[in-house]
Amino acid sequence: MAPKLGIIAGGGDLPGLVAAACRAQGRPFHFLALSGHADPQVIGQEAAQDWIRLGEAGTGFERLRQAGVAEVVMIGPVRRPTLMELAPDFRTARFFARVGLKALGDDGLLRAVAAELESEGFKVVGVDDVLSDCLATPGPYGSRTPDEQAQADITRGIAVARGLGALDVGQAVVVQQGIVLGVEAIEGTDNLIRRCGPLAREGEGGVLVKLKKPGQDRRIDLPTIGLTTLREAASAGLRGIAVEAGGALVLGGKTLGEEADRLGLFVTGIEFPPC
Numbered sequence: 001m002a003p004k005l006g007i008i009a010g011g012g013d014l015p016g017l018v019a020a021a022c023r024a025q026g027r028p029f030h031f032l033a034l035s036g037h038a039d040p041q042v043i044g045q046e047a048a049q050d051w052i053r054l055g056e057a058g059t060g061f062e063r064l065r066q067a068g069v070a071e072v073v074m075i076g077p078v079r080r081p082t083l084m085e086l087a088p089d090f091r092t093a094r095f096f097a098r099v100g101l102k103a104l105g106d107d108g109l110l111r112a113v114a115a116e117l118e119s120e121g122f123k124v125v126g127v128d129d130v131l132s133d134c135l136a137t138p139g140p141y142g143s144r145t146p147d148e149q150a151q152a153d154i155t156r157g158i159a160v161a162r163g164l165g166a167l168d169v170g171q172a173v174v175v176q177q178g179i180v181l182g183v184e185a186i187e188g189t190d191n192l193i194r195r196c197g198p199l200a201r202e203g204e205g206g207v208l209v210k211l212k213k214p215g216q217d218r219r220i221d222l223p224t225i226g227l228t229t230l231r232e233a234a235s236a237g238l239r240g241i242a243v244e245a246g247g248a249l250v251l252g253g254k255t256l257g258e259e260a261d262r263l264g265l266f267v268t269g270i271e272f273p274p275c
Contacts, residue, residue: 004028005130006069006122008060009038010076014127014224016042017251018075021130030067032060037078054078058091061120072122073130074113074220077188110220126219127249134253136269138245142257144266146240149204152178154242157209158272165213171223174238176206189225190232197236205239209270212247225267226251227259234263245269 005022009015009031015038022029031038031049043049050063064072095116114124128135146154153175160173160180170184174196181196193208200206210223225243233241240260243250250256250269260267 002027003070003123004030004068005125006064006067006072007031008072008074009033009043010074010078011037011039012076013039013042013226013251014075014249016044017134018073018127018130019044019047028068030064030069032064034078038076055092056089057095057116058089061091064122070123071125072117073125073127074110075127111217114217114220124219127222128218131249134249134251136243136245136248136250137253138269138271140257141250141253141267141269142260144240144261144264146207146242146266146268149177150207150239150266153207154209154270156180157207157242158211158270161209161211162214165211165216168213171213172208172210174206174208176201177203181206189229193229193232193236193238196238200237205237208233208238208241209243210241210248211244218247223248224251225249225256227256230256230259230263230265230267234265238265240266240268242268242270245271 002025005027007015007018007029015031019029019031029047031043031047033043033049033051035051035053048067050067052060052063117124156178157173157175160175160183161171164170164173164183172184172189172192174181174192179201181199182192184192187195189208189210196206210225212218212223223243225241225248230241250267256267
């Protein structure tokens with residue numbers, strides 16, 4: 001039997017999907033849910049769980065040990081708090097004092113958190129180790145594929161997203177007819193799409209391109225799309241979505257492809273040479 005998995009849960013549906021995969025595999029798991037971020041309905045009442053604030057690292061480590069957790073996955077979006085909101089305990093304050101400027105970028109901070117978990121004796125694993133069937137595959141989801149203009153926008157988006165990711169800023173960009181309508185920052189992908197809707201030009205709609213950051217630790221914060229992102233893209237007048245094959249998660253691929261066909265969008269996994 002696989003070792004007991006600790007699911008450090010932020011927002012969205014992914015923590016619930018990880019738990020469902022554990023149940024299907026007969027794997028024991030324990031939620032460490034982040035108050036104000038994790039959805040109680042996703043966590044449920046039946047699953048073994050503890051709830052902590054983001055600033056309670058010391059308590060969190062202790063709860064995971066008490067639960068007999070050996071491996072840990074960090075999953076679900078977390079809004080970065082201010083220091084006042086964080087109200088760090090001694091263990092958390094010591095962590096931030098040590099990591100310093102690493103805490104300024106998402107990837108640097110997550111790497112530091114992963115290293116901290118491993119220093120406490122937990123093995124950090126990637127969500128794709130548990131949800132391997134959700135890892136993006138090359139080619140289309142559904143029947144639609146990018147035409148020449150969309151493919152050119154995807155190529156442009158790859159170049160911009162790589163530059164964005166190298167600066168540890170975001171993972172996504174919206175490009176229309178070669179023009180960058182917006183890049184992802186702290187607001188997240190769905191808000192990026194909403195922001196780009198009013199900026200759209202006449203003619204063929206834009207494309208969302210979403211990639212993992214260059215050199216990113218794939219155990220943490222893999223780019224993810226699902227039905228919500230697809231519907232936001234349709235509402236904003238985009239033509240389609242391109243994600244990195246082998247470097248992103250596509251939730252409910254079959255259903256997503258069917259919905260993309262219904263909405264008239266393409267969704268595709270893309271491959272490209274490494275940096």
